[in-house]
Amino acid sequence: MPFFLDTQPVHAHNSMINNIENESFADPQQNVENESTDNESGNNLGYVFAVFAIVWGLFFAFMILLIRKQTHISSEIASLKQLLKKRENP
Amino acid sequence: MSLIIKQHSKLTSQLVNWTLFILSLALIIITLYLIFINVPTDANLGISQRIFYIHVPIAWLGMISIVVVAIASALYLWTKNNKWDDLAYSTAEYGMMFATLIIVTGAVWAKPVWGVWWTWDSKLTTTLILWFIYASYLILRAYGPKGIQQARYAAIIALIGAIDAPIIYLATQWWRTAHPSYVVGPLESSGGLDPQMRTAFLVSMITFTVLYVFLLSNRYKIRRSETELDELYQEVLIIE
Numbered sequence: 001m002p003f004f005l006d007t008q009p010v011h012a013h014n015s016m017i018n019n020i021e022n023e024s025f026a027d028p029q030q031n032v033e034n035e036s037t038d039n040e041s042g043n044n045l046g047y048v049f050a051v052f053a054i055v056w057g058l059f060f061a062f063m064i065l066l067i068r069k070q071t072h073i074s075s076e077i078a079s080l081k082q083l084l085k086k087r088e089n090p
Numbered sequence: 091m092s093l094i095i096k097q098h099s100k101l102t103s104q105l106v107n108w109t110l111f112i113l114s115l116a117l118i119i120i121t122l123y124l125i126f127i128n129v130p131t132d133a134n135l136g137i138s139q140r141i142f143y144i145h146v147p148i149a150w151l152g153m154i155s156i157v158v159v160a161i162a163s164a165l166y167l168w169t170k171n172n173k174w175d176d177l178a179y180s181t182a183e184y185g186m187m188f189a190t191l192i193i194v195t196g197a198v199w200a201k202p203v204w205g206v207w208w209t210w211d212s213k214l215t216t217t218l219i220l221w222f223i224y225a226s227y228l229i230l231r232a233y234g235p236k237g238i239q240q241a242r243y244a245a246i247i248a249l250i251g252a253i254d255a256p257i258i259y260l261a262t263q264w265w266r267t268a269h270p271s272y273v274v275g276p277l278e279s280s281g282g283l284d285p286q287m288r289t290a291f292l293v294s295m296i297t298f299t300v301l302y303v304f305l306l307s308n309r310y311k312i313r314r315s316e317t318e319l320d321e322l323y324q325e326v327l328i329i330e
Contacts, residue, residue, distance in 0.1 A: 044138040044202040051141045051195045055148065056118075059301070062187065066308050073315045080322040087329050 110304035117297035124290040132287075141199040143290055147298035148191045149217075153255045155185030156220060159227070160252030163245035175241045176317060178248060179231060180309040184302065186224040192217055204268060213261040213269035216254060223251035 125143045132139035158181045166174035196214065197207045208214065227247045234240045257264075262271050283291065 044136055047198050047202050048137050048140050051144060051198050054194055054198075055144055055191055058187065058191065059305075063305070066305070066312060070308070070312050070315065073312060073319055077315060077319055077322060080319070080326060084322070084325060084329070 107304070107307065110300065110307070114297070114301045114304050117293070117300055121290070121294045121297045124293055129286050129290045130284065135203060138199060138202045141195060143294045145192070145195040145199055146291065147295045148188050148195060150295065151298055151302050152185060152188035152192045152217075152220065153258060155181050155188060156223065156248070156252050156255050159185060159248040163248040166241060167245050172241075172317065173314075175245070176313040177310055178245065180306060180313045182224055182227050182231075182244075182248070183309060184306060186221070186228055189217070189221040189224050193221060209268060211268045212265035213258065213267050216258045216261050220251070220254050220258060223247065223254060227251065 121143070125140050129140070129143075131137060159178045162174045162178035162181065165171070166178060193214075196217070200209070201207050227244055230244050230247060231240065234243060261267060262269055
């Protein structure tokens with residue numbers, strides 16, 4: 001486990017573990033047990049980074065898209081205004 | 091005089107925009123520090139519990155977006171002012187993005203904890219319905235009848251769609267669900283969250299909300315510019 005994630009473990013809250021043990025519609029119980037062993041060894045790092053990469057990647061991509069769109073529209077508005085001005089006062 | 095007022099308001103708007111941008115960046119750094127360095131690892135869920143700090147704020151924004159879309163749509167239907175329709179449309183775009191992120195981040199978290207990417211659980215299913223509501227709203231805006239008729243139809247979709255938000259929120263109370271019950275907020279179960287985790291969670295909620303305000307205000311401005319552009323094109327056509 002990387003040093004920055006190696007903090008003292010605590011129980012966040014029992015409700016966060018969820019009620020899966022009492023549910024029949026979730027996938028095989030076997031999977032849950034196997035994965036909880038993985039949790040203890042910190043093998044879920046990939047999932048955490050996948051989530052953070054997807055979220056922040058999408059945010060920044062959207063921000064860049066917005067900036068580009070705004071620049072494009074502003075220049076189009078400016079050129080149209082100029083065109084209108086020329087036509088009104090030839 | 092009016093030119094001075096216009097320039098002043100433009101400067102104020104730019105200042106607010108930059109403040110929001112810098113504040114968002116600073117808060118993102120603080121949030122990442124809290125999530126990856128400060129908070130303790132959950133003894134049961136392990137490292138994957140850290141997805142909670144990003145999944146829940148996104149879910150909050152996804153749900154609040156449909157409420158904003160519905161309120162703006164109701165105001166549009168009432169006042170017939172296009173500004174409200176522009177706000178509804180801008181918010182719906184973000185709502186779609188957040189609904190997608192809720193499902194994706196939830197699936198990635200479900201895999202290590204539940205052993206499956208997806209299950210037809212009440213909370214997950216109602217969230218998927220929210221995604222379809224946003225999708226239908228945006229499809230209508232892209233391909234539906236143009237003008238006032240489109241805005242009206244979209245407003246009705248938004249008003250009906252907003253009913254899904256409280257259903258998602260109360261799904262864990264109403265039905266048997268695999269989804270965890272609430273650890274913060276009015277429906278918080280007894281015991282609450284570890285204090286350090288609670289702080290990280292609240293900071294993350296603030297961060298995402300500030301970022302949301304920044305992104306939405308910019309998208310709204312672009313939407314207004316698009317409307318202005320359409321009007322200018324119409325003027326050009328009239329002159330020709």
